[in-house]
Amino acid sequence: MTENINGVLVFVEMVDNQPVELGLEMLGLARRISDSHGGTVTAVVFGTNLEGVGDNLIAYGADQVLINDNVIFDNFHAEAWLPDLSKIVAEVAPAIVLIGHSLSGTDLAPRLAFRLDIDVATGCESIEIVNGRPHMTRSCFGGLAREVVTFNKTPAVATIRSKTQQALTPMMERAGEFKFVSSILDLNSLRSRVIKREREKTVGVKLESAKIVISGGLGLGGPEGFNTLNEIAELVDGAVGASRAACDLDWCPRSYQVGLTGRTVAPELYLAVGISGASHHMAGCGNAKTIVSINSDPAAAIFKSSRFGIVGNCQEVMPALVEEIKKLKA
Amino acid sequence: MKIVVCVKQIQNPEIPPVQFRVDEEKKAVIPVSGLSPVLSPYDEQAVEAALRIRDAAGEGSDIEITVVTIAPAGARAGIKAALALGADNAVLLSEPTFDGSGGYVTARNLAETIRAIGDVDLILTGRQAADWDAGVVGLGIAEILDIPAITFACDVQVTDGVVTVQRVLEDGIETVEADLPALVTISNELGKVRYASMRETMRAAKKPIRDWSPEDIGLDEAQVGFKAVRHVLERLYIPINDIECEYIEGDTAAEMAASLARRLREAELV
Ligand SMILES: Cc1cc2nc3c(=O)[nH]c(=O)nc-3n(C[C@H](O)[C@H](O)[C@H](O)COP(=O)(O)OP(=O)(O)OC[C@H]3O[C@@H](n4cnc5c(N)ncnc54)[C@H](O)[C@@H]3O)c2cc1C
Ligand SMILES: Nc1ncnc2c1ncn2[C@@H]1O[C@H](COP(=O)(O)O)[C@@H](O)[C@H]1O
Numbered sequence: 001m002t003e004n005i006n007g008v009l010v011f012v013e014m015v016d017n018q019p020v021e022l023g024l025e026m027l028g029l030a031r032r033i034s035d036s037h038g039g040t041v042t043a044v045v046f047g048t049n050l051e052g053v054g055d056n057l058i059a060y061g062a063d064q065v066l067i068n069d070n071v072i073f074d075n076f077h078a079e080a081w082l083p084d085l086s087k088i089v090a091e092v093a094p095a096i097v098l099i100g101h102s103l104s105g106t107d108l109a110p111r112l113a114f115r116l117d118i119d120v121a122t123g124c125e126s127i128e129i130v131n132g133r134p135h136m137t138r139s140c141f142g143g144l145a146r147e148v149v150t151f152n153k154t155p156a157v158a159t160i161r162s163k164t165q166q167a168l169t170p171m172m173e174r175a176g177e178f179k180f181v182s183s184i185l186d187l188n189s190l191r192s193r194v195i196k197r198e199r200e201k202t203v204g205v206k207l208e209s210a211k212i213v214i215s216g217g218l219g220l221g222g223p224e225g226f227n228t229l230n231e232i233a234e235l236v237d238g239a240v241g242a243s244r245a246a247c248d249l250d251w252c253p254r255s256y257q258v259g260l261t262g263r264t265v266a267p268e269l270y271l272a273v274g275i276s277g278a279s280h281h282m283a284g285c286g287n288a289k290t291i292v293s294i295n296s297d298p299a300a301a302i303f304k305s306s307r308f309g310i311v312g313n314c315q316e317v318m319p320a321l322v323e324e325i326k327k328l329k330a
Numbered sequence: 331m332k333i334v335v336c337v338k339q340i341q342n343p344e345i346p347p348v349q350f351r352v353d354e355e356k357k358a359v360i361p362v363s364g365l366s367p368v369l370s371p372y373d374e375q376a377v378e379a380a381l382r383i384r385d386a387a388g389e390g391s392d393i394e395i396t397v398v399t400i401a402p403a404g405a406r407a408g409i410k411a412a413l414a415l416g417a418d419n420a421v422l423l424s425e426p427t428f429d430g431s432g433g434y435v436t437a438r439n440l441a442e443t444i445r446a447i448g449d450v451d452l453i454l455t456g457r458q459a460a461d462w463d464a465g466v467v468g469l470g471i472a473e474i475l476d477i478p479a480i481t482f483a484c485d486v487q488v489t490d491g492v493v494t495v496q497r498v499l500e501d502g503i504e505t506v507e508a509d510l511p512a513l514v515t516i517s518n519e520l521g522k523v524r525y526a527s528m529r530e531t532m533r534a535a536k537k538p539i540r541d542w543s544p545e546d547i548g549l550d551e552a553q554v555g556f557k558a559v560r561h562v563l564e565r566l567y568i569p570i571n572d573i574e575c576e577y578i579e580g581d582t583a584a585e586m587a588a589s590l591a592r593r594l595r596e597a598e599l600v
Binding site: 027047075076078079084102103107110111115118119120121123124130135138139140142143144145146147148149150151152153191192193194195196197198199200202212218236244248254255260261263268277279280286290291292301303304305306308309310312313316317318320321323324325327 | 343347350359364405433434436437442452460461462463464465466468469470472473474477478479480481482488494498499501502503504505506507508509513517519520521560561563564565566567568569571573575576577578583584586587588590591593594595596597599600
């Protein structure tokens with residue numbers, strides 16, 4: 001018999017006044033949990049100019065949307081977001097709080113848990129309800145193992161890895177309600193101050209939403225190796241990623257990093273070029289539909305996760321591959 | 331100024347995957363025999379961040395760097411490594427449940443240890459320990475001690491009682507400052523750590539290590555040990571990965587590329 005639980009609260013991050021994909025994916029998970037174990041799905045959004053977001057999140061599975069519209073929440077600052085979020089979570093008293101496993105989410109979730117004296121599981125890939133208790137599965141040991149944890153106090157806070165959950169197809173006729181909540185934040189209480197923000201402009205397709213990701217590692221031999229990756233990305237409408245080792249050497253921007261502490265991608269095609277396939281890297285791309293790798297070492301671990309492989313020198317294969325793909329696209 | 335760096339010693343996180351094994355029955359990792367523990371990489375960088383602050387303050391600064399670890403009694407590899415890098419002294423808190431008990435207990439006990447040290451201005455931790463990859467203890471300590479916390483630092487500077495941190499964003503860098511006392515978690519973008527010099531390693535042997543038990547810092551039974559644990563480890567396993575790789579053959583790079591492009595087209599991937 002399945003026991004009912006007390007609902008799921010999803011914190012949906014906004015970027016450019018739009019809910020991030022991961023937020024919608026988490027709503028899908030929350031909906032599935034509530035459909036089989038009862039309780040309501042509450043979505044919480046912080047930001048400004050949030051017209052339309054209520055209906056939008058209801059269409060994606062929320063029963064209730066709480067909107068905290070305030071200029072303070074234009075940019076993420078964990079300390080400023082915490083008082084309101086803690087209050088909302090305490091009032092809604094769900095069984096589970098879902099927060100995205102993004103840099104902001106991982107900055108926010110543990111603070112929330114400790115402030116409410118509850119526990120948190122970070123980087124979860126799935127949640128099952130067993131005998132009324134959320135069982136959270138998360139990757140650990142650099143992606144080599146999985147642990148399943150439960151907590152003996154509610155709510156359980158979980159950060160969810162991108163691309164591990166399926167968003168629902170939005171249904172505009174879904175019923176639900178949204179309301180605006182007012183902020184209790186006292187600006188004078190803040191002890192940390194954001195002085196400056198420098199953001200890189202993303203050119204081309206965003207890594208997370210790209211259907212094709214082409215990633216480079218140390219096997220590229222230098223920053224110029226990324227030129228052919230960029231060329232292919234442009235030809236196939238893909239995005240370029242990298243191993244941490246390549247980022248550490250400044251061969252490419254930091255934001256390219258795929259892996260445990262970088263981006264999580266799950267494209268149709270992940271082309272790994274000169275990447276050894278360390279578990280820390282695979283933690284960010286292991287959910288790709290098809291992995292194809294080019295590596296000069298036949299024993300490279302990356303081949304163990306690959307559907308197709310080329311044992312060869314990528315510095316020779318890649319320029320040739322650019323030409324072949326040009327032919328295909330011609 | 332007193333800086334505390336929280337460090338954890340762990341099994342080398344970069345061992346070949348085939349060596350990594352777990353005991354599903356005991357829900358524990360089977361230690362690789364003959365492998366000595368290392369400092370968790372981000373914690374090593376947290377030590378480096380502290381050393382850089384002391385370097386920037388120059389000769390004769392009053393900065394004291396204390397490393398703190400919770401580990402089984404006698405487990406000194408981590409603190410020895412940190413002392414050899416240049417930390418001044420260390421506290422080892424030995425506590426029966428320290429590992430696999432979730433960040434909750436660890437954060438509580440580290441917070442109490444830091445309270446017991448007294449007058450700490452800056453606390454540095456790694457962004458996450460490279461064994462369980464949780465990333466909760468640092469923020470937990472800050473919440474318990476009720477001090478500001480800044481995460482994912484790639485640069486940390488202290489001037490006149492204010493810590494200024496460059497922190498990593500998904501798409502850039504942000505500068506955040508806070509009045510001391512404060513806690514900062516360190517990310518790998520901080521960069522290379524120094525090598526332990528011969529001189530520091532020799533000196534390290536003489537640096538004071540305080541061996542504390544939970545009672546020494548006034549923690550009672552309800553706060554340590556399995557009674558305090560909130561989190562139940564239901565299962566620990568190694569996921570199986572059963573993909574058969576089809577190798578694309580060819581005598582030249584061009585042939586292999588052509589053949590791969592064809593395969594990708596057949597599979598409707600490009
Ligand atoms: C706690 C922790 C967290 C980490 N987080 C991340 C993370 O988020 N993301 C990440 O990527 N890494 C991460 N790492 C690092 C990870 O463990 C690996 O060290 C890293 O991914 C290796 O990058 P690489 O494959 O580019 O380099 P290497 O491991 O050096 O591999 C280079 C590969 O290129 C091949 N090669 C060499 N020359 C050629 C050639 N001419 N043609 C074709 N192939 C060639 C080699 O055979 C080799 O397989 C983390 C590590 C730790 C300890
Ligand atoms: N047992 C421990 N002893 C000392 N510091 C620890 C311990 N566990 C975690 N930490 C610190 O907290 C950080 C985050 O750990 P975690 O939340 O376990 O990922 C680590 O990088 C360390 O700086």
